[in-house]
Amino acid sequence: MPPETLAAAVPRIRPVDPIPFADSASALLRAAWKPPCIDYTPDYVRFQCGFPTPLPPIGIAAFDGEDPVGFVAATGRASNAGPIYLASYLALRPGTIPSLSVAIVRAESRKLLEAKAPMLVFAQVGSVGEYLLKIFESMGLARTFIGEYRVHAGTPKEIPAGLHVEDVPPEAWAREAAVLEPDGLLSPTFDNANLAHFARDPFGRRFVVVRRGDGVVATGMQSWTQIVPSSGPGRVPALNYVRLKGDDPDALVALLALPRHEHSPVVTLPNTAGARHDVAKAAGLRATGSVFAAYVFHIGGEFPTFRGTEFEII
Secondary structure (H helix, E strand, O other): OOHHHHHHHOOEEEEOOOOOOHHHHHHHHHHHOOOOEEOOOHHHHHHHHOOOOOOOOEEEEEEEOOEEEEEEEEEEEOEEOEOEEEEEEEEEOOOOOOOHHHHHHHHHHHHHHHHOOOEEEEEEOOOHHHHHOHHHHHOOOEEEEEEEEEEEEEOOOOOOOOOEEEEOOHHHHHHHHHHOOOOOEEOEOOOHHHHHHHOOOOOOEEEEEEEEOOEEEEEEEEEEEEEEOOOOOEEEEEEEEEEEOOOOHHHHHHHHHOOOEOOEOOEEEOOOOOOOHHHHHHOOOEEEEEEEEEEEEEOOOOOOOOOEEOOOOO
């Protein structure tokens, strides 16, 4: 094969800005993941890549000629450990050589080293994605394990007697959630700028509190996971950033009761960091087969000690 033909056959890898690249990223993600899976619409990709942060988003794309064939992104978030990247969206166009993912992740590692910022990664346990995390270590990044998260789901029940559930404005929700903030969890910063961005979720967000009398006993943020099953699009309500006072299962039952939806018989709790296993079980939640491990990759030294993280699994 002539050198010029060989060069043309090797995909080019270069940085991209994930936000203007969202249409192409969406097309790659939708092609790469088989239903049932999240519907990565362009607006959803832009939303997840657009949180207010001093960290510029990292995007790496591979091209066959002018056609995108691979993509990965890491987007900035404000956290209680300072600015941090959240990595996601690794995708290859079907038919692309799998080894291309190694080159894409290696390029992402270089950008992370340049940024000198830590990165949080959720990887499905036992997946190719988890295996690829070794590349970050081979590039000189230290790895810190911060927990394993099994997605839970349950059928909403009636709100228990004595409890009242309501939607509140984002700023009021953040004040109540701060009172219930658990110790030892890596958490997003719920300042006004980030709350305003959460509220712009193209699939919708609700800021929910549970009251018993005059006191708040639980808070949570409800989002929608838009799913592409083989029979057509669907939406499943999900609870994020669940915080409970006194590990009260009734308070969790009340949170689960609010997002009833005519098209979904269940509510998911993707990250159970805010509810112990026994509490989740008492509230009627059951573990699914989806398990994610969370790691923080950082440059040398010690990352602050956390027993887990509240961040959404995206």
